[in-house]
Amino acid sequence: MKIKTMRRTAQILTLAAIFIIPFMNVWELYFVKGTFYSMDIGNVAIADPLAVFQSMFASGKINAYMIASLIIPIALMIFFGRIWCSWFCPYYLFAEWVESLRRKLGFRDFRPEYTKTMPSRASRVRFLFLFLGLIVMGVIGVPVLNLISAPGIISSQALVVVKFGYVTFELAIVLVILFFELFYFRYWCRFFCPTGTFLSMFRWKRGMAVQKVRNDCSKCHSCIKSCPVIINPMTEGESLHCNNCGDCIDACQDNLNKQTIKFTFK
Amino acid sequence: MPRNRFTEKLAKVLNSNPFKGFFKLNRLRPPGAVKEDIFMELCIRCARCIVVCPYGSIHRADVYEKLQIGTPYIFADKKACYLCMKCPPVCPTGALDPKLSSPENVRIGIAVINQETCLNYLYYEEEIEGVSKGYAQLCNTCNNVCPFTDEAIYMEKHILPVVTDKCTGCGICVEKCPTTPKSINVYPTGMGVKAQAGFYNRKQNFTGENTTEGTLHGDELIKQKQKINSYGAKPDFEYNLETYESRDEWQEQ
Known part of the structure; x- marks a missing residue:
């Protein structure tokens, strides 16, 4: 089975869940409650680490619940890499759909070519953006980065739609971000998304990562051409940019004969 | 440094964080909310309070609530x-x-009754004056709907509703008040209630004198405040006694 099929299933299920969970809550079933900023499954608390960090940083107050809600997302991040982004984030799914829409409309290919300096340049932009965002947040004293956290906004808007039947202005922020995906290839996830940048800081080298396990491949570079974050999956599988989407593994033609590139734990 | 109106405004903006601490009448935080500025630091807009509210009372703030967008609010009049x-x-x-x-x-707020539009106060006024203005109807709604009837709101003389400090600020009285505009409003905790302001403020309102408090500081301000006295102001006791210089019946012979 292709990894993309599994990934798309997980994404669609997540998208369905953000509508089903509030629907259950309207019927007063509170087993699963919350949005992607912070969610309770039974008694297990899960929260967006950046959101919790911001509120710790702004208020200087830490409680046990905050710490407990950080355990699962950060453990997932450490052992499986940034699978939140590529396997579950609803915004990533929308961005992929925008890309395929663009292809269907017959626009010319707008994917930037991979060069060796690309990942480091992207790193500079996204960490600078996160840093500036945290400074602004500290000065204002309000967790403002939550206002541009796409997955949280999408899920909370789904909740508002299901519960009250209207949407609030935050949806417009996501729609504007999504609109520019038509012109700049995956710019939000690659350069700006503060949640993804903050998560990628917890990358552990021995966690799950893409790796080329055979030295002699046919060097068709189809993995580089398929990579949504513009890195070289053959050598930079441990990069902070990689979100373990597995597109390179699907694209590799050598994989049909002999395992060449795959997810590994070290 | 000389102070004028412009520097006053600037100081007002800079001395308090201009991004938080906005209050509006009848716009409340959910129960248990900490102080407003700490609330804005802590709230991550996760909407879980909105999820569990079985009445749909808590709403997600929209763009016209400025930077509070996404935080939970209760709109008591709705x-x-x-x-x-x-x-x-x-x-x-x-x-x-x-x-x-x-x-x-x-304690998410405190209800304040507007005595100029409250039907019962108008009724009482008519009763005293003996002239009907067409408001002669009795309304007991706020006392009846209050979850702490006769504790948070009690009826003085069995007719005039009075809010005590046991008021939780839940806003049910606001929602049910039959008059338009509402005769009872909830001031969210942290918002200044003019009716409860100190004597200095009341004196200002009473005499309508234009104070220079805004531009005075330190010792000058204290001096200015020391000048205030209540001489000549009529004390508002509940039962005013009128004192007579002389009484016909009791004239000393």
Whole structure:
């Protein structure tokens, strides 16, 4: 089975869940409650680490619940890499759909070519953006980065739609971000998304990562051409940019004969 | 440095964080909310309080609430809080105090009655004056709907509603008040209530004198405040006694 099929299933299920969970809550079933900023499954608390960090940083107050809600997302991040982004984030799914829409409309290919300096340049932009965002947040004293956290906004808007039947202005922020995906290839996830940048800081080298396990491949570079974050999956599988989407593994033609590139734990 | 109107405004903006601390009448935080500026720091807009609210009282703030966009609000004039106390324990960051479980300890605001439009006060006025202006109807709504009837609101002389400090600020009285505009309003905690302001403020309102308080500081301000005296102002006791210089019946011979 292709990894993309599994990934798309997980994404669609997540998208369905953000509508089903509030629907259950309207019927007063509170087993699963919350949005992607912070969610309770039974008694297990899960929260967006950046959101919790911001509120710790702004208020200087830490409680046990905050710490407990950080355990699962950060453990997932450490052992499986940034699978939140590529396997579950609803915004990533929308961005992929925008890309395929663009292809269907017959626009010319707008994917930037991979060069060796690309990942480091992207790193500079996204960490600078996160840093500036945290400074602004500290000065204002309000967790403002939550206002541009796409997955949280999408899920909370789904909740508002299901519960009250209207949407609030935050949806417009996501729609504007999504609109520019038509012109700049995956710019939000690659350069700006503060949640993804903050998560990628917890990358552990021995966690799950893409790796080329055979030295002699046919060097068709189809993995580089398929990579949504513009890195070289053959050598930079441990990069902070990689979100373990597995597109390179699907694209590799050598994989049909002999395992060449795959997810590994070290 | 000389102070003028412009520097006053600038100081007002810079001395307090201009991005938070906005209050509006009848716009309340969910029960258990900590102080407004700390609330804005702690709230991560996760909407869990909105999720668990069984009445749909808590709404997500929209763009016209400025930077508070995404934070939870109760709009008391549309739908009040019914104090079911389901939201404080679900808050992940402690913006709503999770230990708060008894509804009588909630303090999200305080109700203030506008005596100029409240039907009962108008009725009482007519009764005293003996002239009907067409308002002669009795309304007991706020006392009846209050979850702490006769504690948070009681009827003085069996007719005039009076709010005590046991008011939780839930806003049910606002939602049910039959007059337009509402004769009873909830001031969210942290917002200044003019009716409860100190004597200095009341004197200002009473005499209408234009104070220079805004531009005075330090010793000058203290001096200015020391000049205030209540001489000549009529004390507003409940039962005013009129004193007579002389009485016909009791003239000393």
